[in-house]
Amino acid sequence: xxxxxxxxxxxxxxxxxxDMVRSLDIPCxxxxxxxxxxxxxxxxxQIKAISNYLTHFGIEIDKDHKEQxxxxxxxxxxQMINEYNVENTTDYLCSRLHYTYRYISLLFRKHTxxxxxxxxxxxxxxxxxxxxxxxxxxxxxxxxxxxxCSVAHASRQFKQTTGLTFQEFQKIMAAxxxxxxxxx
Amino acid sequence: xxxxxLKLTLVTGDEIHHxxxxxxxxxxPIPTAFYRFQDCDTLLSYLETHYSSAYHIVMLDMDDPVxxxxxxxxxxxxxxxxxxxVIIAYNRIVHESTVxxxxxxxxxxxxxxxxxxTEFSGLLRKLLMxxxxxxMTGANRQHFLxxx
Numbered sequence: 659x660x661x662x663x664x665x666x667x668x669x670x671x672x673x674x675x676x677d678m679v680r681s682l683d684i685p686c687x688x689x690x691x692x693x694x695x696x697x698x699x700x701x702x703x704q705i706k707a708i709s710n711y712l713t714h715f716g717i718e719i720d721k722d723h724k725e726q727x728x729x730x731x732x733x734x735x736x737q738m739i740n741e742y743n744v745e746n747t748t749d750y751l752c753s754r755l756h757y758t759y760r761y762i763s764l765l766f767r768k769h770t771x772x773x774x775x776x777x778x779x780x781x782x783x784x785x786x787x788x789x790x791x792x793x794x795x796x797x798x799x800x801x802x803x804x805x806x807c808s809v810a811h812a813s814r815q816f817k818q819t820t821g822l823t824f825q826e827f828q829k830i831m832a833a834x835x836x837x838x839x840x841x842x
Numbered sequence: 843x844x845x846x847x848l849k850l851t852l853v854t855g856d857e858i859h860h861x862x863x864x865x866x867x868x869x870x871p872i873p874t875a876f877y878r879f880q881d882c883d884t885l886l887s888y889l890e891t892h893y894s895s896a897y898h899i900v901m902l903d904m905d906d907p908v909x910x911x912x913x914x915x916x917x918x919x920x921x922x923x924x925x926x927x928v929i930i931a932y933n934r935i936v937h938e939s940t941v942x943x944x945x946x947x948x949x950x951x952x953x954x955x956x957x958x959x960t961e962f963s964g965l966l967r968k969l970l971m972x973x974x975x976x977x978m979t980g981a982n983r984q985h986f987l988x989x990x
Contacts, residue, residue: 732979770978771871772971780975787985821989830987833946 667691668737668754674715682707690756692730728769730755731762732777739781742804747778783819786812790824791831797824847873848973849896853914854903855880862959863901866966872974882914889924897977901930902949904940912943919948926983928973945987953990965990 671691679686679694684704688695696704709719720726731751738750748759751774755762763774770777782804789800801812816824852863860878867874879885885900900918904911911931918924930951931944941952951969956962968990976986 736979770974772975777975777979780972780981781979784979784981784985788982791985820987822987827987830942830945831985833942834948837946 678708678711682711684708688756690754692726724765725769727755727757727762728766731766731774735774735778735781739778739785739804747774779815779819783816786816786824787827790828846977847875847896848970848977849875849877849898850901850970851877851879851885851898852901852903853879853882853885853911854901856903859903859955862962863966865959866963867970869963870967870970872970874970882917885914886917893923895926897928897973898926899928899930899973901932904931904933904944905935912940912947915944915947915949928976928983928986930969941989950983950986951988951990 668691672689675689675691675694679689682704684700684707685697686694686700687697694708705719712718734751734754735747738747751762752759766774766777785804786797786800789795789803790797795803797812797816798809800806801809804812806812806815813824816822816827820827822830850863850867852860854860864876867876877888879888902911902914915929915931918927918929928950929948930953931949932953932955933940934955936954944952953965953969956965972988975981976983
């Protein structure tokens with residue numbers, strides 16, 4: 659028998675890190691899934707103890723914090739869209755990362771060459787495509803599920819991003835599937 | 843991330859296109875390695891020995907009189923190992939049935955070759971930017987369709 663698990667990896671990681679600092683008796687000001695903010699009096703020995711502890715679980719202290727932060731921003735956006743979260747992106751990212759939006763967005767653009775806003779739209783369109791292909795949903799159903807304010811908005815965003823209407827996209831994907839079926 | 847780059851391969855016998863793309867790329871911040879092949883056979887032989895997991899974009903001139911772009915597209919898509927290659931096809935004149943066929947045969951992007959250099963630079967920038975996004979996010983390349 660297989661049992662399927664559903665959980666929040668960020669919450670699990672935070673729990674794990676909290677448990678670690680408690681067991682190592684290291685005082686810290688703040689813990690998120692990707693960060694541990696140590697007190698001002700933290701010393702090298704404490705950092706070494708944390709590093710040694712984490713190594714057992716295949717976790718390393720990341721010296722390039724900015725690159726790590728960009729990865730975090732990307733995964734938070736993907737998570738936000740996958741969970742059909744309607745929160746404002748700015749509030750969503752700032753509340754989870756504890757940085758100002760200005761800092762986050764400048765860093766993101768510098769590292770990726772594109773803006774957070776365009777990345778969000780891009781990911782939303784990717785989600786529309788996957789729902790259309792994997793679950794065979796109509797655009798009306800997708801727009802509802804993804805909390806778009808209207809089907810017209812979802813349709814416009816799709817067309818602007820792909821240059822194709824949703825119907826054209828579906829038609830091409832269906833023709834590709836037919837072609838593969840014929841070949842097999 | 844700066845160590846990452848896109849690999850862009852152009853297949854055309856047209857020297858003007860080759861130059862225009864080379865010039866356009868120099869103005870775009872996306873790190874790109876640019877290659878050019880005169881025909882499809884040379885590209886296929888090159889891929890046989892040099893294909894790697896790097897993000898690879900192949901740009902096909904569909905109007906090339908020497909070696910039909912459509913045949914090249916079909917030849918590339920026949921080889922399952924090259925499924926991850928992003929194929930961009932372009933034409934000077936647009937026939938809807940051809941555009942449809944390009945996408946059905948496995949092309950990812952279609953654009954009409956613009957008249958002006960400025961327009962072409964803007965288009966190239968857009969093309970690379972969206973490919974960069976796909977690369978950076980690991981998005982599904984088989985569902986990647988774009989018409990410009």
